[in-house]
Amino acid sequence: MKRIGICNNKGGVGKTTICFCLGGALAEMGKKILLVDMDQQGSLSSSFLPNIHDLPCVITDALLNDKKSIKEAVIKTEFENIDIANNYKGSPRFLFPLYLNNGTGDSKCDANKTSNSLA
Ligand SMILES: Nc1ncnc2c1ncn2[C@@H]1O[C@H](COP(=O)(O)OP(=O)(O)OP(=O)(O)O)[C@@H](O)[C@H]1O
Numbered sequence: 001m002k003r004i005g006i007c008n009n010k011g012g013v014g015k016t017t018i019c020f021c022l023g024g025a026l027a028e029m030g031k032k033i034l035l036v037d038m039d040q041q042g043s044l045s046s047s048f049l050p051n052i053h054d055l056p057c058v059i060t061d062a063l064l065n066d067k068k069s070i071k072e073a074v075i076k077t078e079f080e081n082i083d084i085a086n087n088y089k090g091s092p093r094f095l096f097p098l099y100l101n102n103g104t105g106d107s108k109c110d111a112n113k114t115s116n117s118l119a
C-alpha cells in the first residue's frame with residue numbers, strides 16, 4: 001500500500017483538484033483508492049458523494065470515540081475502485097496539534113491537551 005499526502009497551508013492552490021484527478025487516474029489504472037478528506041469543507045467528498053450532510057460518522061468522530069471504528073467513516077462511491085472517508089464539519093481537534101507542532105519539530109501530538117489549551 002502506498003500513501004500520498006496532498007497538503008499546503010495556502011488556500012485555493014489546487015489541493016482538492018489534485019486529489020480528485022490523481023485519485024481518478026490511479027483508479028482507472030486499476031488501483032484501489034481510499035481518499036481521506038480531512039478538510040472540514042468537504043469539497044472533495046461532495047464531488048464523490050450525493051449528500052455529505054447526513055453521514056453517520058466522520059473521521060474525527062471515529063478518532064475521538066473508542067466505540068467507533070475508522071471503518072465506519074469509509075464510504076463506497078459509485079466510481080469503481082474509489083472509497084472515501086470524509087471529515088465534513090468534523091472536529092478540528094486533530095488538526096490543531098499537527099499545525100502547532102509543525103514549527104517545533106515535536107512529534108508528540110496530544111489532541112486533548114492542545115485543544116484544551118486553545119479553549
Ligand atoms: N491546474 C489547474 N489549472 C487551472 N485551474 C486550476 C488547476 N487546479 C485547480 N484549479 C482551479 O483552482 C481553484 C482552486 O482549486 P482547489 O479547490 O482544488 O484548491 P484548494 O487548494 O483545494 O482550495 P482550498 O484551500 O479552498 O481547499 C478551482 O477553481 C480549480 O478549478
Ligand SMILES: [Mg+2]
Nearest residue numbers: 015016039043
Ligand atoms: Mg480544497
